[in-house]
Amino acid sequence: MIPQINIQNLRPATYFVPSVSTTLGFKDYLGAVKVRWGFGRNNYTIKPGLYKVGKPNSESDVFVSANYKLSFDSLRKNLTNIDAWILVIDTKGVNVWCSAGKKTFGTKNIVKSIKETSLEGIVKHRKIILPQLSAPGVAAHEVKEQSGFRVIYGPVRAKDIKPFIEAGYKATPPMRKVTFPLAERAKLIPVDFMYGKYKLLIALAIVFVLSGLDRTGFLFSKMISTCAFPISNVIGAYLAGIVITPLILPYIPFRTFSLKGATMGILLTLGLVQLFTVTYLEIVSMGFISITISSFVAMNFTGSSTYTSLSGVLKEMKWAVPFQISFAVMGLILFIVSKLI
Amino acid sequence: MQYLKDVVTLKLDPAKCSGCMMCTIVCPHEVFSMVDKKASIKNKDLCMECGACEMNCAEGAISVRSGVGCAAGIINGILRGTNASCDCSISPSDCC
Numbered sequence: 001m002i003p004q005i006n007i008q009n010l011r012p013a014t015y016f017v018p019s020v021s022t023t024l025g026f027k028d029y030l031g032a033v034k035v036r037w038g039f040g041r042n043n044y045t046i047k048p049g050l051y052k053v054g055k056p057n058s059e060s061d062v063f064v065s066a067n068y069k070l071s072f073d074s075l076r077k078n079l080t081n082i083d084a085w086i087l088v089i090d091t092k093g094v095n096v097w098c099s100a101g102k103k104t105f106g107t108k109n110i111v112k113s114i115k116e117t118s119l120e121g122i123v124k125h126r127k128i129i130l131p132q133l134s135a136p137g138v139a140a141h142e143v144k145e146q147s148g149f150r151v152i153y154g155p156v157r158a159k160d161i162k163p164f165i166e167a168g169y170k171a172t173p174p175m176r177k178v179t180f181p182l183a184e185r186a187k188l189i190p191v192d193f194m195y196g197k198y199k200l201l202i203a204l205a206i207v208f209v210l211s212g213l214d215r216t217g218f219l220f221s222k223m224i225s226t227c228a229f230p231i232s233n234v235i236g237a238y239l240a241g242i243v244i245t246p247l248i249l250p251y252i253p254f255r256t257f258s259l260k261g262a263t264m265g266i267l268l269t270l271g272l273v274q275l276f277t278v279t280y281l282e283i284v285s286m287g288f289i290s291i292t293i294s295s296f297v298a299m300n301f302t303g304s305s306t307y308t309s310l311s312g313v314l315k316e317m318k319w320a321v322p323f324q325i326s327f328a329v330m331g332l333i334l335f336i337v338s339k340l341i
Numbered sequence: 342m343q344y345l346k347d348v349v350t351l352k353l354d355p356a357k358c359s360g361c362m363m364c365t366i367v368c369p370h371e372v373f374s375m376v377d378k379k380a381s382i383k384n385k386d387l388c389m390e391c392g393a394c395e396m397n398c399a400e401g402a403i404s405v406r407s408g409v410g411c412a413a414g415i416i417n418g419i420l421r422g423t424n425a426s427c428d429c430s431i432s433p434s435d436c437c
Contacts, residue, residue: 062434078435100393101391101407132367133369133394133398135391135393136391136393139397140397141352141397141399153367169365173371176366176368176369176371177370178369178370180342185371195413249342250342255344257412257430274397279347299412300411300412302412303410303414304411304412305410306389307342307344307370308344308389308410309348309388309410310343310406310408310409311349311390311408311410312348312349315348316345317343317415
């Protein structure tokens, strides 16, 4: 095999740097919709390396980004009429905040990318601008020590980059703050919805089959004629936990997500009772099941939320998980009993 | 929006603080404020333990048990016998 020569090391200032547009095209928007629904989400990447927007020179700013295309796109579309370099580091196609948590958007990777792209030969200044949310993975003082480049943490949101630059690389307090408004919560719903789809199908299959139980054994006709109530409860509870709870998150009482979800689960079953004629035992059993499902999927939304801590989630799970398991068991037992008496 | 009270592991040693203000810059929830040119913890319950302040404190004045505040990640960690990992891959084959 012929040894690979790294051209970048030989010709630091003149090697080809791909130019990217600051306008997103139809394909970019379509791609964003697809990954929001989980399709190809684990492979929505761009090649790590140096890119340019506009006509940057040796004085131009360097923005550092993750190689998740959604992160890269949100950066470049906010750099209109700015001449700048974009240093894309290899975060395995994961967004800025999550990859910072995993330390792939981290000190080591940034220093490596600076060296690999020979950044010191391309710009005369010694500063790089990082998204603020990369800070959990990056030690600014160590980047400086190891590469000579000073890290400037930009705003949380790329849309604030222009005012940030105009203010002399200073972010206002709101620019530094992570919020969790309705639009953000809504955007995260599809991925969560798809994440649990197999668990949903398993739960549906279980209540569907159990619907046919009878003192005489198993009746196919009974399964068909009585499955509507349990199936509505399972699908409804999934939606209550994964769609409704995130949407109205701040307005549901309780701080723990599992109790927020449980509340929505109870409300769901109470609502469905108005539509179906079923026995009390079946209502109670499905109440347990709805609470379990809605509480569990709502609890998982802690991962999407922007304000839950590890210690808090651990504390919540310590009692929430045993309560979910016992509710699931009680619900199933009561459901089976309701079919046999 | 505020999560549970009195659970956060964030600690600050004011004696080590050099007043560089880095923690006030990187914190996404305005947990810190400057008092007499030293950092102080203003809103402890707002901390989400992301670890940005600890990482960027050159003096080592801040400590926090950082990690993902994600129930699915914690469950995955328990099932695989690892730390809580925030691996939100939708298809199980794409494991990092």
